[in-house]
Structures are given as structure tokens and as C-alpha cells.
Amino acid sequence: MRFTGTADYIATDDLKIAVNAAIVLERPLLVKGEPGTGKTVLAEEIAKALNAPLLTWHIKSTTKAQQGLYEYDAVSRLRDSQLGDPRVSDIRNYIKRGKLWDAFASDERPVLLIDEIDKADIEFPNDLLLELDRMEFFVYETGETIRAEKRPVVIITSNNEKELPDAFLRRCFFHYIKFPDHETMEAIVDVHFPGIKKRMVEEALRIFFEVRDVPGIKKKPSTSELLDWLKLLLNEDITPEILRERDPKKIIPPLHGALLKNEQDVHLFERLAFINRRGG
Helix, strand or coil, rough: CCCCCCCCCCCHHHHHHHHHHHHHCCCCEEEEEEECCCCCHHHHHHHHHHHHEEEECCCCCCCCCHHHHHCCHHHHHHHHCCCCCHHHHCCHHHECCCHHHHHHCCCCCCCEECCCCCHHCHHHHHCCCCHHHHCEEECCHHHHHHHHECCCEEEECCCCCCCCCCCHCCCCEEEEECCCHHHHHHHHHHHHHHHCHHHHHHHHHHHHHHHHHCCCCCCCCHHHHHHHHHHHHHHHHCCCHHHCCHHHHHHCCCCCHHHCCCCHHHHHHHHHHHHHHHCC
16 A cells, blocks of 8 residues: 555645555554645545545544444433333444444455544543554443454544644654645646636735735635635636736735635735725
8 A cells, every 4th residue: 555646636745755654654644734734635535546445533522532433322222122122132233333443344444534633622532542553442332342454544633723642642653734835736726727827826826825924814724715716716707917906905805705714814904905005
């Protein structure tokens, strides 16, 4: 198994090295980076490149580690026993397999995505240490051990909302996805919009990176937001000449709702426009 990228995903050389190192070491790949830099999509593209099944576990603030292994529905079993349901004789009917169980039991070596692990409470990563390290866990209700015959490729994403425990970090191979530079971003745009005019890309990227560099901006636009903005520009027939316009009254980019995602940043650009008008 070796990841070399795909036609639909622009992977930098250091990212390819990180993915392949995690595969060789058989350790989870912990991926951090700004929201919208392709952390979640990476797992999908790895599965596509390796021709492997993808299992995705989206983490929420209420998610518990046990849910990734299995859940035993004792309440339903009690209710069925009161109703005389014959299924109560087999406790397996009331055990719901989690994503880790599915990954461990897969006939093919799968890619397992644990998405946004930092959303859960601080104990969540520690509660998975043993299972991810040994690739096995014990089911107390049935007395069986679930063990991975083919160790899955585990991708874990984090938006850095909270620090992860050192014991957990030691068991991972770490990679930080840097925000794409101008050249890489051009390649990403070309993948999503083949045949787009070069002048359009140049003007859109100029404005995009200018917006990101504005001092005081609270939420910098991401790669996914750039792609949304470009789609709208093309749909509305916005020309490179319109984008190049330097009218101080129009300092906010057209269709800026795709790039600016809170009122503070919109007000920031409105203040900059006012200052420009007074300076003029």
C-alpha cells in the first residue's frame, strides 16, 4: 500500500510522505490544519487511491469512545423480555457495532476516519489508546475479543480546538497541513475548474490572498470557500475586469458572502472602504 495522491486531490510531497510513513509504521495519522484545508477529504482520497473501503466516524461533543466499539441496548432487551420476544435469548441481538468494530472485522484492509477528535471531551482520546494500539477490544456481554486481522489505515483529524493528551500523541504519526501557497492553490483550482481562464484565476487568487492578509480579520477564508466563491463568480459571469476594479466604494469583493462568514469581518471591510474614501 502506497499513497501517491489522486487526480482529484492535490497532495504535497510532505503530505504523501506522512501518509506512507503512517501506513508503514501502522500508526494512526493525526492531521491538523486550518478548517477547509482538506483534512477530511484526505481520508476519502486515500481510500480511493488504495482501493480500500472507507469507514467514517464523525465525532461530536457528546460522542463517547465506547460508541466506536459497540453499544449494548439493555433497555430494549428488558422490554422485549417483558413482551415475550424470543430474540432475548441471544444477547447479540442487542449489541450495536461501532465504527472500530466494523473496521476490525472488515475482510479488506479499510481506511478508518476519526473526524474532528478534538470536539469530544478530553478523556475521549485516552479511552481509545489501548484499542488503537493493540487493534483489539473485549466485548464483556458476549465474552469475545474482536481483533483486527488486517490493521486498518487510521486517519484522525483535529482543528486544534483543544489539546490532545501526550500519551495519545505518542501513538500517532503527526502532520500539519499548511495552507496552500499560490502555486498549489492554482493547481487545486485547475482540478475543480478545468479550462477556467487564467486571468480569472489570477484575479480571484489575488483578491483571495489579500482578504486573508487583512490585519484583524477574524475568520480567514479557506480553500473550500475559495472554490465556492469561484463557482459563484463563474455562474454570475463576473469578469476579471470587474474583479480588478479598484473603486474604493467596492473594496468588499463581489459575492463576498462566500468568503466572509461573520459580521465582524464584513464591518472591518466596510471601515476600510470608508477610510479609503476619506483618503481619496
